Amino acid sequence: MGTEVDGSQLNVAEIHALDKQYVMGTYIRQPMVIVKGDGARLWDSEGNEYLDFLAGIAVAQVGHCHPRIAEAISKQAHQLMHVSNLFHNELQAKLAARLCGLTGMDKVFFCNSGAEANECAIKLARKRGKQLRGPDCYEIITFEGSFHGRTMGALAATAQPKYQEAFAPMPPGFLYTKLNDLAALDQLISEKTCAVMVEPIQGESGVRPVSPEFLKAIRLLCNEAEVLLILDEVQCGTGRTGCFLGSHHLGIKGDVITMAKGIADGFPMGACLASGEAANTLVPGDHGSTFAGQPLACAAALATLDVLEDEGLMQNAEEVGAFLANQLNVLAGRYPHLIKEVRGLGLMIGIEFSQPIAKKLLAGLYRRFIIANAVGESILRLVPPLVITREQCMQLVEALDAELHHVIVE
Numbered sequence: 001m002g003t004e005v006d007g008s009q010l011n012v013a014e015i016h017a018l019d020k021q022y023v024m025g026t027y028i029r030q031p032m033v034i035v036k037g038d039g040a041r042l043w044d045s046e047g048n049e050y051l052d053f054l055a056g057i058a059v060a061q062v063g064h065c066h067p068r069i070a071e072a073i074s075k076q077a078h079q080l081m082h083v084s085n086l087f088h089n090e091l092q093a094k095l096a097a098r099l100c101g102l103t104g105m106d107k108v109f110f111c112n113s114g115a116e117a118n119e120c121a122i123k124l125a126r127k128r129g130k131q132l133r134g135p136d137c138y139e140i141i142t143f144e145g146s147f148h149g150r151t152m153g154a155l156a157a158t159a160q161p162k163y164q165e166a167f168a169p170m171p172p173g174f175l176y177t178k179l180n181d182l183a184a185l186d187q188l189i190s191e192k193t194c195a196v197m198v199e200p201i202q203g204e205s206g207v208r209p210v211s212p213e214f215l216k217a218i219r220l221l222c223n224e225a226e227v228l229l230i231l232d233e234v235q236c237g238t239g240r241t242g243c244f245l246g247s248h249h250l251g252i253k254g255d256v257i258t259m260a261k262g263i264a265d266g267f268p269m270g271a272c273l274a275s276g277e278a279a280n281t282l283v284p285g286d287h288g289s290t291f292a293g294q295p296l297a298c299a300a301a302l303a304t305l306d307v308l309e310d311e312g313l314m315q316n317a318e319e320v321g322a323f324l325a326n327q328l329n330v331l332a333g334r335y336p337h338l339i340k341e342v343r344g345l346g347l348m349i350g351i352e353f354s355q356p357i358a359k360k361l362l363a364g365l366y367r368r369f370i371i372a373n374a375v376g377e378s379i380l381r382l383v384p385p386l387v388i389t390r391e392q393c394m395q396l397v398e399a400l401d402a403e404l405h406h407v408i409v410e
């Protein structure tokens, strides 16, 4: 089977060749060409069906091609796709109110990705810091292992040298400290600090939840020092963990929250939300984005939130996530020398192995038509669509069982 492009059918080898010649080589890609999605399933151009435990990296939140999202996008595409932010737009206003209601924030800036949401948070925090304590109050503290995106500001916030080195120097004003080490954070906070930025669950470095005590302590420190707490909920937000925000599990509220990924089920959208006085920091001329919050993206996001609610998908994330974690722990009992830890919340799960076998296991899963993701050499990450079922989870567990068995007998 080929893929239709401009009326002609390209075969897989031809697509690979075009890709190699014309697309910048920034991604290591699996060979298959994905052509169709439905719920938690994907199909490639050869007609193979896959079970998807990656969801476009935590994006296809309510499942691939949900009919209500497709209909909302299609309907809106016939009415008005884009309008400049120089005009009002009903769907953007409705979505802003809805997101504020769900997050407890007061105002939203819309954008198109997670990195952009974090850029907005960084600018907002710097401006607020300067207003409060003068021009030197611009430092933002982030945590080792964090991932906040690949634009220069978000990259500077990402405390992982491997992402930064080739692009040095980084914009100044970012300090890094250890996760879950309160004394170290306390020492770094100064008159120059305008914000502390943290993912409630670090995603890209292997699904590492911040300890609830630490997050609560950061909140208190930020209150005392009059420093904004920015929660990066790009990956763990939009219901993935069983609550709308990852931080809702921990009972703490950020001053600024960034979201993207699953917020519009795959349609590009991001949001930076803020509460209290911080919400009024940015004024005309401070920030903007041409496509941000356009009617098409807002229609997709509103439909995503409707489906999330109407189909009880946050509850599904909690229940099926607990079931999957439980089954994986049973597997860990069977392979105590191979599985070091199963961790995460809801349908954001990391499996850490005590040997560098993640890529080998991933290849085995692919051969069994299951899509997942390896983070480094020893961690598998599972972030499926929230519609995933217990039966589908068991298919993954059984496939992983067989692959782990292979590792032992080899």
Ligand SMILES: Cc1ncc(COP(=O)(O)O)c(C=O)c1O
Binding pocket: 112, 113, 114, 115, 116, 118, 147, 148, 149, 150, 199, 203, 204, 232, 233, 234, 235, 236, 260, 261
């Ligand atoms: C926690 C977190 N923040 C920010 C980003 C960047 O998002 P985007 O790729 O949409 O720019 C990511 C992406 O993986 C992420 O996981």
